[in-house]
Amino acid sequence: MKQRLYIELENCIGCRSCLAACTQCGGHEERNRNYVYDVNPFVNRQTMPLMCLHCVNPACARSCPAQAIQIHETGAVLSALVEKCIGCQNCTIACPYGIPKFDTEQNLMYKCDLCIDRTKDGIPPMCASVCPTNTLQWLTEEEIEMKQKQFNLDNGKWTASMKLEGETNVRVNLPGILQGVTKLF
Amino acid sequence: MQKDKSGKIENVVHPNEKLVKTHCSYCGMQCGMNLRVNTVSNKIVGVEPRYDWPVTLGKMCPKGVTAYQQTNHSDRLLKPLIRDDASLKGTKEGFREASWEEAYDLITTKFKELQTNYGKNSLSVYSGVSMTNEKCYLTGKFARVGLQTRYIDYNGRFCMSSAAGGFLRSFGVDRGSTLPWTDIHETDCIFMAGSNTAECHPTSMFRVWAVQERGGYLIVVDPRETPIARRADVHLDIKPGTDLALANGILNLLIQNNYTDEHFIKNHTNGFEETKELVKLFTPEYTSEITGVDPEKIIRAAELYGKAPNAIVMFARGIEQQVKGVDNVSGYTNMALITGKIGRPKSGVATLTGQGNGQGGREHGQKADALPGYRKIANPEHVKEVSAFWGIDPSEMPKPGVSAYEMFGLMEEKTIRGLYLLCSNPAVSAPNLNYVRKVMKELDFMVCADFYLSESCEFADVVLPTTTWSEDEGTVTNLEGRIIKINKAQEPVGESKPDWQIQIELAERLGRGKYFSHLKTARDVADEFRGASKGGYADYFGATWDKIDKQDGVFWPCKSEDDPGTPHMFLDKKFYHPDGKAKICALPYRPPAEEPDEVYPLRLTTGRVVYHYLSGNQTRRIKFLNDMCPEPYVEVHPEKAMEYGIEHDEIIRLYTRRGQAFYKVKITEAIRKDTVFVPYSFGHDESINLLTIDALDPISRMPEFKACAAQIEKLEIKKVL
């Protein structure tokens, strides 16, 4: 049963639990790999996570001269292989979302690997496990389809990923989901 | 929601590690978690979600995720500390390490000396509820039987006492939630007043959002557009300290528009007619005048709550930390009572408990006037029951004491001369801190038990190193009223000891061993505690550790071994007043103790941020949390900032009649123009409680943290903090 990371941007409260939890994944050397932004802090408290979308044809891997960025059979775009990464930082520039981070001391790129130690066995990644708001969820294809039907939005932009960097393994629901909800009374 | 799959998700267990299931150390949500323990070093090394915990499904806020870092933190106190030079009180200086024996000797000598010279009541115990029921229970017994003093109270006076007072008056019983949290996502309307839920109880949020996803409604009352208010269907942006007017205004509309349940009112309540008369005055326009909320919004909120087939009224410290906190609680509870939206699944009333054991800790005898099982010292029958259980003569039971804040008054006048402080940090969390700190400094003798050197430890003569939650076991009662089990994951660090053990050893040295020496383990204390609660209305007798484990917790009351407990209160429509009816309360409006004027034109309110817990003594030491929020700030609306000519990040002086502090300005439109906000989790010069007012609610003795009058001064010479 294929499961995907699904992001419901409207739900984010900016608690950054996803970042704290990221450090708890066995392979992550206690460093977090994603981002949460204040969208417009002078105006309101809207926040949004910026997670690796695990592109099907990832710009980071394409840009790597050393083939250090491997794609797992689950579709997860992995962190750079330590033995192959030459520290050129091409990937940090190539990624349209600025996901890969760079460790200057180790001269090594590191990025979200979707907690591959967990997700390869169908266990949710740490971020989606702890997310208190269901901004980050770990869903089956059927569950994602149901969401798509439930939140039938006017703007047709149900997933952002199509419009951005080709197809992605992660699915994103843009802010505004509630526009499509029929009220109970 | 991930609910259906939750039971089936396996956990990852890393090589050389085991998982110990337990709950978070911090707020009343008590999120389930697994602590990762290294099987070679036997130390806690991390956290793994507890997917099968029904309340939170593996979810945790950043405090919970990093909570494990407290245990083996380099700031842990490893040995008792003694300070010989009393002139250094109020600072971190002058402590030397000592053995337990030396510390105990000093404490016993001083305690005996004070009691011989000034009477038994010259000693006091100031406690807290961020610890197990067993510890809370034993602390009450330690004060009354061990030290034989009447003066014991606890930090719930700054947290849950208004909710307790309001529920006791409305229902005759104080269980923080009339229904389990697992009902929340299935209700049709949430009315949330004075709770910054997204930051203070984040793991409630997936259920709150689910209500809106299903097409239900969310109404939020808050002077700030908090993250939960941002998405509310109606945000009632109220002036701090005016909740009762809003509650009365909504009540009036519910009555005028026939949303009342006549049958329910007639059969199960008292006080309706009187209340109806009183709230007539609170037309939308009049209510708006007092609260500053647009009348249209008030009308809309009443309509939504009134129409909803099921609805839950929820609230927190925003409405409770006021001089009319108890009235606010009863006022909002009235909404459920006149519409009959209570005593059935998916409808009811709940307060969001602040501390991990804010519920259990207030039930079992740490409160100045209370005994185990929520019994009252004022009730001679109750005193008889508990005295018999403890093996003392009823005449030996000390009289009721005074509330936490009022103890400082007795310290000032030297009625109280010695203090045993545990599980609390009043040097940051009490209001009007300039006064409180001065009084603490002048105590004849003070002991502080903590696992870090808190700001309050700085006033102590002796500091005793205690264990964290992960080095001991016992039960706590979460915000639902569900009794759950905290498990031990590693041996105590250094020479630290659990509070119950310290108290037993002290009692023995004070010659009171015969009441304590039979207690050897946390389980012994637990068994005695269940027995002590038996027959009280907060009856825990049937809540054995085995049952808690089997049932994923036990909701009190749970009177016997075969009683499964009570997840939903009042399903039989029986309330706990003698006639079985609930009380609809007619509550005349009173303004906050200190209203803005020309000299102090701003309304100051305080609260939490998601990264810090209470006084911050724990969370400020956790790197991730401190990186995210290293210092306090003052939130100011851009229009107000323009008036004062101050900019974002500029340092200003904020002051009230009681004190001042310097804060960085944080400009945001997400706050009322007449209100400024400062988070309260910071110590020393950064404490906003230097400025807050010590006006107390007449019933709960809760200080009005949430509203006082303040002023901003732009600094001529730019200050660097």
Ligand code: SF4
């Ligand atoms: S602080 Fe509260 S919400 Fe956060 S993890 Fe702990 S119990 Fe859960």
